[in-house]
Amino acid sequence: MKTTLARGLTNLLPMVLSIWLFWSLFISLDGLGRLMLETLGVDKIMLGAGFALVACLVFVAGLLFSVSPIVWVYSWIERQLMKFPLFKTVYGSIRDIAGLMNRDGKPKTHKTVLVRQANDSYVVGFIMSDFPPEPLREALPEGDWVPVLFQLSYQVAGVTSLVKRADLIEVNWSFEEAMRFNLTAGITSLSDPTQKGEAFTKA
Known part of the structure; x- marks a missing residue:
């Protein structure tokens, strides 16, 4: 019942x-x-x-x-x-x-990535732009830094961190599906496990 x-x-x-x-x-x-x-x-x-x-x-x-x-x-x-x-x-x-x-006609720069944590766990994030703003680029140490958004579960808000591109693992996963995964804390399951994105380390 x-x-x-x-x-x-x-x-x-x-x-x-x-x-x-x-x-x-x-x-x-x-x-x-x-x-x-x-x-x-x-x-x-x-x-x-x-x-x-x-x-x-x-x-x-x-x-x-x-x-x-x-x-x-x-x-x-x-x-x-x-x-x-x-x-x-x-x-x-x-x-x-x-x-x-409204992203019609614009290049889809949002990429889904995995970011390694200190305890060897991973967090799903999104590259929102290829470059951080100029004031941040001047303040950061030398390196290829990108803004990465970490979505908070059950909230539209998130936390933006600046991460070196070399420390990111790109995931072959659409922005919409990964966003839904983060928003629901992973409760939303994929219909076909074989369609999950395959992670690969960006050279």
């Missing part, structure tokens, strides 16, 4: 929560669009019309940001707003997260 309930919960909960999350997002965006339509005097708005309006506005914004003058004006406004410390902190964090999710 308990095993059957656990099996049902394990299979249904992710699906139900995912559908609820996307439905809540749909309702929120649809409500925003309906508010804009009502402001324009449009009555008898069907469900989904507001969401379609918001989607069209986002698409148009994407087209506008491909025009150089629009990009220049937006960048100028962004620089002015970034002068306010609190806004700079909040906006910068949201922008970085959005940039991490």
Whole structure:
């Protein structure tokens, strides 16, 4: 009985929560669009019309940001707003997260690596950039250093360490699968053990 309930919960909960999350997002965006339509005097708005309006506005914004003058004006406004410390902190964090999710057309530099610990254990990490920022490169001892992110289990946050490239073991494992492994502390199992990434030491 308990095993059957656990099996049902394990299979249904992710699906139900995912559908609820996307439905809540749909309702929120649809409500925003309906508010804009009502402001324009449009009555008898069907469900989904507001969401379609918001989607069209986002698409148009994407087209506008491909025009150089629009990009220049937006960048100028962004620089002015970034002068306010609190806004700079909040906006910068949201922008970085959005940039991490939108990697289309950009080289996928994120690599999964293993980092040896003092007790000969290994920690899964991610190379987020090929080079650390200039101030860090000047402060670090001579060597090929790279920023490595160590994801914390059940949290989006992580710890970034600077590690010598020679001390890293690259893993043939996709960024998404390795991130899921770290976020769930390894509870999420792979469907096929033969598809696990094969580690190899980078020359």
